[in-house]
Amino acid sequence: MGRRLTQLDAQSFLDIENGSAYAPYPRQQHAWFGIVFWNIQASTQHYIWFIKLPLDEQGLVVAAARNHFLDIIVDALGQSIADDAEKAQTLPDNPYSFVPGQSLLAQFNAMVKYTLDVPINEEAQKVEAYLKAPQLVDWQQISMQSVADFAQTLNNHEKSASVIKAFLDNYTLYANVFANTYMEMCENVALPETFELFCIDNLQREEEVSLSALRALSAPHFNDRINACLKSLLTESASQRIDILSVIAARHFEQMDESLLRVFLEQSARVDELEGHNGALFSGFFSDLVQIPKLRRQVLTLMRSPDRSKTLAQAFDRLFAQARK
Structure with missing residues (x-):
């Protein structure tokens, strides 16, 4: 998890x-x-x-x-x-237990129920009804858990194709809270190509980046389209936000080839400087990514690369200086 x-x-x-x-x-x-x-x-x-x-x-x-x-x-x-x-049922007090956030807990419960072949309930069926006819269903009666349960069936529901088409066609008619929740609940589900392209197209509208679309695009394997999308996003000032960088680091590490990793760390260094974090933000992302087994060698290689940019060189110099204290 x-x-x-x-x-x-x-x-x-x-x-x-x-x-x-x-x-x-x-x-x-x-x-x-x-x-x-x-x-x-x-x-x-x-x-x-x-x-x-x-x-x-x-x-x-x-x-x-x-x-x-x-x-x-x-x-x-x-x-x-x-x-x-x-x-x-109740673990004794210990420092190793945790309580997942509401979103993660809903997705976990949905995955467990799907894995154990628990039938989809009536609440989840309301999600389908709203997706197809948003004018006729009160979205406020739909729980986050129901959305997660339904999203888990995205690729296996008997009406998957029609449901996805309905979401794409009716997107502007949905309440923003529902649309964002639905995309967020899809972050651990393999997206059909049409849905993936929709999320890429809607990732950035005007100056605002959709964190829900960014989360929905999380993929378990390298994806050329998502990789290119993230590289483009990270070269824009709109991505100079800690929440956006955090989602990319947490959800899109599978897309981090050498060039995307370089662009991500450069943008992290810029945000660190802009917001006056004195190296703490950059250090946090560095420490986080270097512990991912498949990225460890890439991160360490970039740290020592003679071709790194001035921005990265300064960020790493500060990191070394802090480590020596």
Whole structure:
């Protein structure tokens, strides 16, 4: 649950837990997990733990922290957690639990229900009705969870094509809150090409950048169109905002080839200077990106590159100076 919601098979999770594999999507020097479990004899009742484990400078789970968490759980609940799932509903106080934000929690719940083949409910069906006839449905009666549940079916709903067409055709008729929520709830869903192109076209209207469209474009693999779109955006003054840079760093790391990484860090350095953060903003983005396994070598190479721009050179010099203090 770090930079995107991704299902992990049992062996991959075990490897990460044991420190033999990197946490794939670290955020704020932690690996973030939502763990769903249940008693086999009562499989309709599910329980969820949200835990975050600290990572070392290489991006591996700190074993001492993992062991400390397990000691807390075993002391409080006993060895057989699954057999005493009632107790497991509420974790004992510990520094490793977290509560996801409303948006992330809605997306997580939607993914879990979809994975476990829980049928879409009537509330989610209201989303389809509003998408197709916004004049006839009160959007204020639709919950964020319902939007997330429906968005999760974007590529597998029997009427997916007509729903997407309706969204594109009726976009200007929707309440802004609903339209932005719907796009945001699609950030962990593979977008059909028409929807992706729509988000790219609507990413920037006049001087305002749509954070919802930017989040919706999050993709699990490199995408030429999204990469080009981000490069263009980062050369414009409209992207000189911390929230925009934060979404790009968090959601679009898969698009960061050498050139996009360079442009992103240059823009981060400019915003740092413009807003008087004295290197703290640039340092934060650098520390965040260097811990992503697939970006670590690129970030370190750029840091030492003789071809880096004056803006980047000054930002890195300041970073080194702060590290020596």
